[in-house]
Every structure is written in structure tokens, then in C-alpha cells.
Amino acid sequence: MSAPAEPVVPSPSGPSDHNVVEQGKFWIYIQIAMLLAVITGLELVTVYLPFLKWLLVTVLVVLSTVKFMFVIFYFMHLRWDKAFCTILFFIGLVLAGGTMWALLQLFGADASKPLSSAMAEAPAALVQAA
Amino acid sequence: MSTAAATIDHHHDASTSTGIPNKKLLMWAFLASDCMFFGCLISTHLIYRLHPPPGTLPAKQVFSIELTSFSTFILLMSSLMMALAVNAIQKGNLKSLRWSLLTTILFGCIFLGCQVYEFREFVFVKHLTITNSILGTTFFTLTGTHGLHVLIGVIWLSSMLIYSFTGRLSEKDAIDVESMGLYWHFVDIVWIVIFTAVYLLEYL
Numbered sequence: 001m002s003a004p005a006e007p008v009v010p011s012p013s014g015p016s017d018h019n020v021v022e023q024g025k026f027w028i029y030i031q032i033a034m035l036l037a038v039i040t041g042l043e044l045v046t047v048y049l050p051f052l053k054w055l056l057v058t059v060l061v062v063l064s065t066v067k068f069m070f071v072i073f074y075f076m077h078l079r080w081d082k083a084f085c086t087i088l089f090f091i092g093l094v095l096a097g098g099t100m101w102a103l104l105q106l107f108g109a110d111a112s113k114p115l116s117s118a119m120a121e122a123p124a125a126l127v128q129a130a
Numbered sequence: 131m132s133t134a135a136a137t138i139d140h141h142h143d144a145s146t147s148t149g150i151p152n153k154k155l156l157m158w159a160f161l162a163s164d165c166m167f168f169g170c171l172i173s174t175h176l177i178y179r180l181h182p183p184p185g186t187l188p189a190k191q192v193f194s195i196e197l198t199s200f201s202t203f204i205l206l207m208s209s210l211m212m213a214l215a216v217n218a219i220q221k222g223n224l225k226s227l228r229w230s231l232l233t234t235i236l237f238g239c240i241f242l243g244c245q246v247y248e249f250r251e252f253v254f255v256k257h258l259t260i261t262n263s264i265l266g267t268t269f270f271t272l273t274g275t276h277g278l279h280v281l282i283g284v285i286w287l288s289s290m291l292i293y294s295f296t297g298r299l300s301e302k303d304a305i306d307v308e309s310m311g312l313y314w315h316f317v318d319i320v321w322i323v324i325f326t327a328v329y330l331l332e333y334l
Contacts, residue, residue, distance in 0.1 A: 025217055033210035040202055043326065044195070047333040056334050064326040068319050075213045076315045077308070080141045082150050085158050092162025096169030100176075107177040 032074050039067050140220045140304050157309045161316045168320050171275060172327055175268040179331075186263055189332040192256050194248065198329050201244040202321065205280075208237030209318040216311045222301035224294060231291045234314065238284040245277045269328070276324060279317050286310050 043063050046056055073079045078086050143151040179189070215230035249270070252258045260270040290310055293299055299306075 026214070029210055029213045029217070033206060036206045036209075037203060040199065040206065040325075043330060044199055047195075047330050053334050057331070060326050060330055064322055067322045071209060071315055071319050071322070075209055075318075076312055077141065077216075081154075082142065082148070084148060084150060085154070088155070088158045089162050089165075092165040096165040099166065100169050100173045103170075103173040103177060104180075108180055113181050 028074060032070050036067055036070060039063050140308065151305045153305050153309045154312070157312045161312060164316065164320075168272075168275075168323070171268075171272045172323060175272050175328060178264045178268050183264060186265055187256070187258060189265055189269075192252060192258050192265075193329055193332060194251070195329065195333060197244055197248055198325065201241050201248075202325050204237050204240050204244070205318050205321050208234045208241070209315050211237065212311045212314045216304070216308050219299075219301065219304045219307045224299070227299075227307070228291060228294055231287055231294070235284055235287045235291065238280055238287065238314075242277060242280055242284065245273065245280075249274075272324065272328065276317070276320055279320070283310075283314050283317055286313065 043060060046059050046063070049056060072089070078089070142149050146152055146155075148155060211230045211234040215227050215234060218224075218226035218230055252266075258266045258269075260266050287310065290299075290307060
């Protein structure tokens with residue numbers, strides 16, 4: 001909860017340093033937006049490349065993660081904010097990622113295959129076995 | 131640039147025990163919880179994609195990668211304009227803030243227009259509805275929820291734009307614009323994940 005209003009204090013590094021950072025942000029944002037557009041283009045090209053699927057999936061995941069990190073650390077200011085904001089957000093992110101991983105592992109197992117899908121695949125498997 | 135800009139530190143607040151403005155802390159906590167919400171929706175889509183029931187229409191035949199890529203580019207550019215809007219209010223530049231907000235709203239509306247067009251095509255041309263297949267159910271629920279977030283963001287941005295004309299919005303209220311910006315960027319990062327996990331993976 002907020003304490004009674006106090007005078008605004010300058011950053012520990014001093015007002016002049018703070019101003020230089022604020023002025024420089026404009027060009028940082030422009031450069032990052034261009035970079036994000038280029039990465040999106042690369043992602044599009046990647047899906048049409050004739051390489052192994054696991055390699056392409058890895059490349060796509062890495063490129064998306066790079067985009068994700070640039071947005072949260074620069075556009076969302078995590079780079080300049082207190083570390084607690086990063087920790088708080090990453091708690092949610094890790095929980096979400098962990099849940100996704102666990103669900104995909106659980107439902108990716110053969111035992112969890114829906115009966116309708118398993119039955120549809122059965123004749124094809126029998127033909128292959130024969 | 132106003133003189134106050136030289137003294138206000140927009141990233142730290144000495145009046146709170148955490149050193150973080152309360153509104154910003156609240157927004158980060160909300161976004162962390164929203165991560166889990168979207169994580170579950172994306173997982174559900176991916177799980178049903180693992181074992182599609184017989185007769186399911188291949189998603190590659192339904193999706194339009196050109197339209198989705200355009201939407202992605204538009205949303206990325208809207209994020210840039212939102213970042214510039216926050217930068218403008220932190221410098222006390224109301225004129226720049228208004229233009230940046232207006233452009234962000236415009237890009238948000240274009241994104242929503244693309245989504246409405248995409249949904250219309252899926253339902254009326256490709257006959258994929260929310261009830262006739264699992265792909266339809268998970269796809270429309272996930273992208274529809276994201277679209278709803280974008281719509282809420284557009285309404286919030288529009289309210290802020292109107293409020294900026296009342297003369298009551300100044301540099302010391304930068305935290306309000308920044309909190310709104312955090313929300314808007316979050317909508318963007320969710321789309322970054324959806325674009326890869328839902329659309330691009332279908333083309334491999």
C-alpha cells in the first residue's frame with residue numbers, strides 16, 4: 001500500500017543519466033520493431049525450408065522466444081524496471097510453461113490416445129504389420 | 131521536454147515499500163496470471179492437434195498464412211506505437227502521445243478486422259465452426275479469447291485518448307499509460323506464441 005505522498009526523487013544514477021536513457025529509448029524501440037518484423041519474416045521462410053521437422057520446430061521456438069524476450073525486456077521496460085517485476089512475471093510464465101509441458105507429456109502418451117483416434121489408426125497399423 | 135522530466139524516475143517509486151508503483155505491480159501480477167490462462171488454452175489446442183478425431187479437416191487447408199502474417203506484423207507495429215506513446219507521456223509530450231495512441235488504436239482495429247474476416251471465411255467458406263469439430267472448438271476459443279483481449283485493449287486505449295483531451299492527463303500520470311501499455315504488449319506476446327504454436331506448426 002502507498003505511503004503518504006512524498007516528493008519525487010531522482011534515480012540513483014542521477015537525472016542526467018536518466019535523461020540520456022529516456023532520449024535513447026526512441027531509437028531503441030524503432031530498431032527493435034524492425035528486428036521483430038525481420039524475425040517474423042524469417043519464421044515464415046523457415047516453414048517452407050526442406051529440413052527435418054524437429055530442426056524446423058526448434059528454429060521456430062527459438063525465434064519466437066527471441067521475439068518474446070525483446071518485447072518483454074524492451075517494450076515492457078523489464079530491462080529498466082526493478083528485478084521484482086521480472087521475477088513476478090516469470091513465476092506466471094514458468095507455471096504456464098510447466099503446465100503446458102506436463103499436459104503435452106500426459107496427453108502425448110499412447111495410453112491417453114482417444115479411442116476414436118486409436119480405432120481409426122488401427123487398420124493402418126494392421127496393414128503395415130501384415 | 132518539460133523540466134519535471136529531469137526529476138521524475140518512471141521506473142521506481144520511493145513511496146512504496148517495493149519501490150515499484152502499485153499500479154505497475156498489480157498489472158504485472160495480472161499478466162502473470164493471464165499467462166497461465168493462455169497457457170491452458172494453447173495446451174488444449176496442441177493436445178487435440180496431437181490426436182485429431184477421424185474426419186477432421188486438416189488445419190493447413192483452412193488457415194491463410196498470408197493474412198495471419200499480415201495480422202502479426204500489424205500487431206508488432208501497434209506495440210511499437212504503444213511503446214512510443216509511453217515514451218511520449220514520460221516526456222510530457224501530449225501531442226505525440228495522442229498520435230501514438232491513435233495509431234495504436236488504428237492498428238488494433240485492423241487486427242480485429244482481419245480476425246473477423248478470418249472467422250467469417252472459416253465459418254461460411256470452409257465450414258469450420260466452433261461446434262462441428264475439435265479443431266474449430268479449440269481454435270475459436272483460443273483466438274477468440276485473444277481477440278477479446280485486443281478489443282478490451284482498444285476500448286482502454288480509446289478511453290485514454292479521449293481522457294487526454296480533458297486536460298487532466300499529465301506527465302505525473304505516466305504510470306496509467308504505462309500500465310495500459312503493459313497490457314497491450316502482453317496481447318502482442320500472446321499472439322507471438324499463438325502465431326507459432328497454432329499457425330506456423332501446421333505448415334511443417
